[in-house]
Amino acid sequence: xxxxxxxxxxxxxxxxxxxxxxxxxxxxxxxxxxxxxxxxxxxxxxxxxxxxxxxxxxxxxxxxxxxxxxxxxxxxxxxxxxxxxxxxxxxxxxxxxxxxxxxxxxxxxxxxxxxxxxxxxxxxxxxxxxxxxxxxxxxxxxxxxxxxxxxxxxxxxxxxxxxxxxxxxxxxxxxxxxxxxxxxxxxxxxxxxxxxxxxxxxxxxxxxxxxxxxxxxxxxxxxxxxxxxxxxxxxxxxxxxxxxxxxxxxxxxxxxxxxxxxxxxxxxxxxxxxxxxxxxxxxxxxxxxxxxxxxxxxxxxxxxxxxxxxxxxxxxxxxxxxxxxxxxxxxxxxxxxxxxxxxxxxxxxxxxxxxxxxxxxxxxxxxxxxxxxxxxxxxxxxxxxxxxxxxxxxxxxxxxxxxxxxxxxxxxxxxxxxxxxxxxxxxxxxxxxxxxxxxxxxxxxxxxxxxxxxxxxxxxxxxxxxxxxxxxxxxxxxxxxxxxxxxxxxxxxxxxxxxxxxxxxxxxxxxxxxxxxxxxxxxxxxxxxxxxxxxxxxxxxxxxxxxxxxxxxxxxxxxxxxxxxxxxxxxxxxxxxxxxxxxxxxxxxxxxxxxxxxxxxxxxxxxxxxxxxxxxxxxxxxxxxxxxxxxxxxxxxxxxxxxxxxxxxxxxxxxxxxxxxxxxxxxxxxxxxxx
Numbered sequence: 123x124x125x126x127x128x129x130x131x132x133x134x135x136x137x138x139x140x141x142x143x144x145x146x147x148x149x150x151x152x153x154x155x156x157x158x159x160x161x162x163x164x165x166x167x168x169x170x171x172x173x174x175x176x177x178x179x180x181x182x183x184x185x186x187x188x189x190x191x192x193x194x195x196x197x198x199x200x201x202x203x204x205x206x207x208x209x210x211x212x213x214x215x216x217x218x219x220x221x222x223x224x225x226x227x228x229x230x231x232x233x234x235x236x237x238x239x240x241x242x243x244x245x246x247x248x249x250x251x252x253x254x255x256x257x258x259x260x261x262x263x264x265x266x267x268x269x270x271x272x273x274x275x276x277x278x279x280x281x282x283x284x285x286x287x288x289x290x291x292x293x294x295x296x297x298x299x300x301x302x303x304x305x306x307x308x309x310x311x312x313x314x315x316x317x318x319x320x321x322x323x324x325x326x327x328x329x330x331x332x333x334x335x336x337x338x339x340x341x342x343x344x345x346x347x348x349x350x351x352x353x354x355x356x357x358x359x360x361x362x363x364x365x366x367x368x369x370x371x372x373x374x375x376x377x378x379x380x381x382x383x384x385x386x387x388x389x390x391x392x393x394x395x396x397x398x399x400x401x402x403x404x405x406x407x408x409x410x411x412x413x414x415x416x417x418x419x420x421x422x423x424x425x426x427x428x429x430x431x432x433x434x435x436x437x438x439x440x441x442x443x444x445x446x447x448x449x450x451x452x453x454x455x456x457x458x459x460x461x462x463x464x465x466x467x468x469x470x471x472x473x474x475x476x477x478x479x480x481x482x483x484x485x486x487x488x489x490x491x492x493x494x495x496x497x498x499x500x501x502x503x504x505x506x507x508x509x510x511x512x513x514x515x516x517x518x519x520x521x522x523x524x525x526x527x528x529x530x531x532x533x534x535x536x537x538x539x540x541x542x543x544x545x546x547x548x549x550x551x552x553x554x555x556x557x558x559x560x561x562x563x564x565x566x567x568x569x570x571x572x573x574x575x576x577x578x579x580x581x582x583x584x585x586x587x588x589x590x591x592x593x594x595x596x597x598x599x600x601x602x603x604x605x606x607x608x609x610x611x612x613x614x615x616x617x618x619x620x621x622x623x624x625x626x627x628x629x630x631x632x633x634x635x636x637x638x639x640x641x642x643x644x645x646x647x648x649x650x651x652x653x654x655x656x657x658x659x660x661x662x663x664x665x666x667x668x669x670x671x672x673x674x675x676x677x678x679x680x681x682x683x684x685x686x687x688x689x690x691x692x693x694x695x696x697x698x699x700x701x702x703x704x705x706x707x708x709x710x711x712x713x714x715x716x717x718x719x720x721x722x723x724x725x726x727x728x729x730x731x732x733x734x735x736x737x738x739x740x741x742x743x744x745x746x747x748x749x750x751x752x753x754x755x756x757x758x759x760x761x762x763x764x765x766x767x768x769x770x771x772x773x774x775x776x777x778x779x780x781x782x783x784x785x786x787x788x789x790x791x792x793x794x795x796x797x
Contacts, residue, residue: 127324127350127413129339130402132381137358137397230255232269234285234295246285249295253279262371264319270344272317272327276305276426280344282322300344306426307332312366312386318379323409324350328369328381330357337369337383339401340424345409349421353401360395361385378402440467441496449503457514460504464519497523498533507534511544520550527557531565539565543572548602555612566613567626573609574636607643614689614697627704634712637705641718644698648725651691656732672757674750691729698722 230253234246253271260272267283282298300323308315308329315329323345330337331354339353361367364385372380381399406413444467451460468490501523504516520542523529531538538558542551551569554561631637660675668674702709709715 126404127341127406128404129326129341129351129353131353132339132355132399132401135380135398135400137360137395139395228252228254230258232283232295234283247295249283249297251281251297259314260316262317262319262325264321266322268319268322268325268344270317270319270325272315274311276308276310276315278303278305278317278325278327278342278344280319280323280325301347303342303344303347303421304426305424307423308338309334309366314366314368314370314386316368316370318371318373320373320403320405321407324405326371326379326403328371330367330369334367335362337367337381338424339381340421341403341405342421343409343414343417346411346414348414348417349424350405350413350417352420352424358383358395358397360397364394374400377404445496445499445503448500452503452506452516455514457516461516461518464500464504464516465522468522492523492526492528494528494530494533497528498530501529501533501538505534505541505545507541515545517545517547517550520547521553524550524553524557527559529554529558531558531560531562537562537565539569543569548604552604552612555616561616563618563622563626564629566616566618567623567630570606570609570613571630571636573603574606574639576603577606578636606639607646610640610643611689614693620696620700624700624704627701631701631705632708634705634708634715637701637709638712638715638718640701641698641709641715641722644694644701645718645721645725647688647694648691648722648729650688651694652725652728668754668757672754674754695726695729698726 229250231248231250233248236244236246238244251269251271253273257273257275258271259274259276261270263269263283268280269283270278270280272278279302280300282300284296284298286294286296305327309332313330313334315327317328318326320326320341323343325342325344327340327342328337329340334357336354336356339355341350341352342348343350357367361383366386368384368386370382370384372382374380379401381401382396383399384396385394444463448460448463451457451463500519504519506513506515529538534541538554539551539561542548542554627637631640664675665673709719
């Protein structure tokens with residue numbers, strides 16, 4: 123199997139209808155199931171069950187249900203291969219299976235048996251697990267001895283079972299429990315999830331989500347308690363009106379699993395449709411830390427958060443008191459009181475200028491200590507997270523934290539831009555583009571779509587023939603919303619990656635008209651770039667000194683254009699390429715976009731021709747570029763020398779740089795793994 127875990131797209135193998143059974147036919151212990159097995163019985167002509175191999179299939183009744191998947195053994199006798207399949211019947215209309223009363227038990231008994239050469243059953247050992255049978259929702263045992271139990275409260279527990287090699291008068295099974303997980307976001311009763319143990323530590327889980335509109339396939343590493351990979355697909359349309367869905371996983375071998383979806387109840391008195399899907403998967407043979415690293419956050423959606431009391435805040439007593447008082451003030455909607463509390467604290471630690479002579483120390487002292495946890499708590503308090511959109515909040519504190527560049531988008535559930543959109547605080551959103559360094563592409567494009575939808579809605583009010591389609595919530599369309607062009611310029615100036623940006627555009631900009639609007643704005647910017655004059659030598663006004671005293675080029679013309687919303691040329695072409703990659707086919711179906719595409723082609727051609735002409739200057743001007751870089755570097759070195767730091771020979775500096783590079787450990791992150 124591949125070392126990289128993955129789950130393939132399921133494909134439909136079969137679907138068939140099961141007639142509604144009249145009540146009273148089956149005992150309370152019988153459970154309708156869609157598990158396929160082969161059973162050899164003479165004179166039986168009920169129903170249909172199969173192992174997906176028609177040669178060894180047999181017909182049984184619709185009231186037959188099986189306790190577990192079938193086991194097929196191949197043996198040779200007299201030069202003939204005999205295929206024997208063993209199936210354990212749980213219940214039927216003509217036969218019953220013996221079982222103990224499990225409702226009154228507090229543990230389950232596990233017995234290991236094997237078939238000897240004479241086809242007799244040999245006892246290998248037994249053990250008892252402290253699990254109530256009545257609380258078991260699904261269980262699975264892999265060939266390597268991994269017994270996994272999913273409880274009705276969605277707790278997932280695995281045990282490694284092994285049989286002692288030396289014989290014993292009372293054979294027992296050695297059990298080794300693995301770290302347990304408590305899952306969330308999965309549908310519970312009446313829906314039934316299913317698990318399939320794959321290796322000694324890997325488990326595949328199938329279940330409908332709490333929204334009942336999609337099925338989740340989750341591949342867990344029970345050794346480290348992380349989700350290696352997952353795949354979601356929509357619930358079949360024939361089951362959307364059912365009262366619940368039973369998901370069952372059966373190992374199909376060769377890295378494949380059968381997922382059987384059966385409706386438990388139907389709101390309409392008619393035959394229900396069972397769907398049989400096949401999905402491929404790849405899983406490592408063993409659990410390794412290398413595969414678990416970086417996966418700690420994959421299962422955040424599916425793991426139940428600890429509801430135990432929160433530990434004491436990791437900051438001092440003054441901050442704890444401030445947080446408590448501000449929370450009380452905000453709960454009482456006393457916004458000004460919360461502002462006074464915060465800014466009084468922020469100014470309380472500022473030293474008077476007469477007490478500090480060093481300017482650098484003075485700047486550091488004037489800024490209060492704003493650590494991550496403290497800022498996160500303050501931000502959630504003043505934004506009234508979790509309360510209605512019209513709840514008052516403190517924009518002054520939010521802008522103070524944004525201005526100090528201490529806000530991360532992960533501090534607020536759903537992202538900082540989404541929260542500010544609901545509040546209608548577009549001025550703070552504009553500040554966040556300059557001060558928050560971890561805004562995601564999804565946040566940027568979602569907010570851009572809200573801006574575009576707002577202006578589209580405004581234009582639609584004057585045109586009764588325009589339909590309002592896929593409009594954002596009215597709370598997001600409040601406040602002083604900037605123009606589409608100015609906000610798009612902010613999006614382009616923010617650093618992004620091409621792949622997530624393309625996926626975000628494809629997700630939110632599904633209408634060709636919206637894509638054409640983005641390209642039309644980009645085309646107008648390209649036209650402005652085409653009109654800019656080409657200057658070979660800078661003027662005296664365009665030369666200025668940097669912080670180290672070296673002369674550098676300052677493009678005044680471009681800065682004036684940038685104030686008017688003109689992004690850099692490279693960012694415009696990058697965005698245009700991303701939009702075309704995401705929705706070129708959609709644009710072709712929209713006739714008005716053809717003119718815009720033609721304009722883009724013409725304006726980009728002129729810029730390409732100009733760039734090709736400038737390429738001839740790279741060689742002659744390369745020496746001047748190196749001289750300028752050296753001058754800037756020397757100016758920085760002289761400034762450090764002026765501060766009293768010792769200077770060394772360039773050979774020694776290079777040797778020190780190489781030594782420091784060898785000791786560098788690079789960027790790292792801290793993750794918690796369950797061992």
